Structure formats: structure tokens, C-alpha cells
Amino acid sequence: NSSRLPCGIRELDLSRAHVMGILNVTPDSFSDGGRYNRLDAALLHVEQMIGAGASLIDVGGESTRPGAAVVSVEEELQRVVPVVEAIAARFDVVISVDTSTPEVMVASAAAGAGLINDVRALERPGALEAARDTGLPICLMHRQGEPDTMQLAPRYASVLDEVNAYLQARVEACEAAGITRQRLILDPGFGFGKTLEHNLGLFARLRDLRPAGVPLLVGVSRKSMIGQALDRPVDQRLYGGLALAALAVDAGAAILRVHDVAETVDVVRMVEAVKSARQS
Numbered sequence: 636n637s638s639r640l641p642c643g644i645r646e647l648d649l650s651r652a653h654v655m656g657i658l659n660v661t662p663d664s665f666s667d668g669g670r671y672n673r674l675d676a677a678l679l680h681v682e683q684m685i686g687a688g689a690s691l692i693d694v695g696g697e698s699t700r701p702g703a704a705v706v707s708v709e710e711e712l713q714r715v716v717p718v719v720e721a722i723a724a725r726f727d728v729v730i731s732v733d734t735s736t737p738e739v740m741v742a743s744a745a746a747g748a749g750l751i752n753d754v755r756a757l758e759r760p761g762a763l764e765a766a767r768d769t770g771l772p773i774c775l776m777h778r779q780g781e782p783d784t785m786q787l788a789p790r791y792a793s794v795l796d797e798v799n800a801y802l803q804a805r806v807e808a809c810e811a812a813g814i815t816r817q818r819l820i821l822d823p824g825f826g827f828g829k830t831l832e833h834n835l836g837l838f839a840r841l842r843d844l845r846p847a848g849v850p851l852l853v854g855v856s857r858k859s860m861i862g863q864a865l866d867r868p869v870d871q872r873l874y875g876g877l878a879l880a881a882l883a884v885d886a887g888a889a890i891l892r893v894h895d896v897a898e899t900v901d902v903v904r905m906v907e908a909v910k911s912a913r914q915s
């Protein structure tokens with residue numbers, strides 16, 4: 636039926652919301668040194684997130700937080716592909732690859748990835764074609780500017796209209812390249828070139844954010860909009876993040892990208908229970 640999303644050899648039932656666990660495979664996200672330790676630690680983290688109820692694992696080899704450094708294609712391949720392979724060999728889970736790099740999309744798909752998550756919405760040269768040819772579903776996210784400068788002075792005449800227009804244009808570019816709308820997921824890109832006001836204004840209108848029928852992915856976990864609204868450091872943003880997770884699911888979001896999987900899974904299940912009671 637229309638609410639199932641093929642993800643490579645697996646599929647997601649989008650008639651209910653899903654939790655995507657974050658797996659950072661950037662060097663600054665590891666305490667220890669060696670590559671074996673890194674892979675071992677990554678697989679332990681994946682096992683924990685799946686056990687906690689994650690339907691997807693998002694593997695990112697390029698940090699796209701504000702001010703992040705650029706990473707080479709080779710470096711990104713070396714960080715991401717072995718981890719995708721190892722997860723695919725061990726676990727039954729949809730592996731999302733958080734990349735804007737065509738070569739990483741192709742190699743990750745071959746290694747078992749089931750979803751392409753591109754914070755640059757396939758704008759890099761060759762990305763549209765590479766993503767199309769993987770046959771995988773694709774998440775298109777809005778951002779204003781690039782990580783190194785995007786938070787310096789974000790400005791919009793109307794953040795909702797501009798995000799909507801951008802995402803609509805990216806959907807049309809994908810359709811023109813032969814990627815059907817049924818493969819697409821949209822994401823307003825919280826924290827990517829937005830002030831607190833922009834982020835709250837977007838979040839407040841989540842329902843208005845997408846062409847009907849296209850699922851929405853929301854990523855607000857531990858982000859500055861929570862820190863600014865609550866005056867909390869990055870390690871004390873769980874409760875604010877759970878409040879936003881509940882609101883996002885109630886507003887119809889299909890996938891939540893989070894660090895704290897177990898806590899978010901219970902919030903999602905509780906909100907879904909109330910939503911289904913509204914139907915009956």
C-alpha cells in the first residue's frame with residue numbers, strides 16, 4: 636500500500652512513526668584511537684540502538700555541524716563504507732547514509748545501505764544521478780549556506796515559504812532526473828542556517844511543511860534550538876528533545892533522527908497510541 640517505503644532489501648511501514656538512531660563515524664566522535672576499536676564501538680552502539688527500538692541507523696562520516704571542517708572523498712569513504720558493511724552483515728535494520736558525496740552514496744548502497752540522507756538535497760555535481768541509480772529512497776533536507784558559515788547570519792523573508800519552495804524545487808529536480816516522488820522524504824533541516832526564531836517558526840508549522848503524501852524526517856536531537864530555548868548545555872537537552880519528538884509525531888513526522896533512542900521510542904509509541912484513539 637502507499638504507506639510502505641522500499642529501502643533496498645527492506646521496507647519501512649510509514650503508517651507509523653520511526654526512530655532513526657545517530658551513529659557518528661567522524662574521528663571527533665570517538666574517545667579512543669585505533670580503527671578496530673572504532674568499528675567495535677560503533678557496532679556495540681548500533682546493537683544498543685536496535686535493541687532500544689531504532690528502525691533505522693544513520694551513518695555519517697562528515698560532520699555537518701556549524702563550523703565543521705571539509706572532509707575528502709577518500710576519507711569519507713574509509714569512515715563510512717566499512718561500517719555500513721559491518722552493520723549490514725550483522726543486523727536487520729535500515730541503514731541510512733548521511734552523505735552529500737556521490738561516490739559515498741554508490742559505495743554505501745553496494746555495501747547494504749537502504750536510504751540516502753543528504754543534507755545538501757542532491758545539489759552536488761553527480762549526486763542526483765548517483766542517488767537515482769542506487770534505487771534507494773532519498774531524504775532531501777533544506778539548509779541555508781554551508782556548515783562553516785550557515786549560523787553566522789541566517790536570514791529569511793519567510794522561513795516557511797522559503798523552505799517549502801526549496802524542498803518543492805528539489806522534488807521537481809529529482810522527478811525530472813527520474814527519481815519518483817514515492818522514493819522521497821523531506822526535511823526542514825533544523826539548525827542548518829536558522830536562528831532560534833526560524834527553527835521554532837518552522838517547527839510550529841510542521842504540518843504545512845510538505846506536499847501531501849511525502850513523508851517528513853525531523854532532526855532536532857540535542858540541537859541549539861533546545862539549548863537556546865531552555866538555556867541548557869548539549870548534554871542536558873534530552874527532555875526538550877523528547878518534547879519536540881512528541882510534537883513532531885503528533886504533527887505527522889514519519890522519522891525522528893535522534894541520539895537517545897530508547898527514550899524517544901517510548902514517546903513515539905505513546906503519541907501513536909493517542910493518535911490512533913483519535914481515529915476510533
Ligand SMILES: Nc1nc2[nH]c(SCCc3ccc(S(N)(=O)=O)cc3)nc2c(=O)[nH]1
Nearest residue numbers: 699700776822824825826827854858859860
Ligand atoms: N536529514 C537530516 N540529517 C541530519 N544530519 C544532521 S547532523 C547535525 C549537524 C548539526 C548539529 C548541530 C546543529 S545546531 N547549531 O542547531 O545545534 C546544527 C546541525 N542533522 C540532520 C537533520 O536535521 N536532518
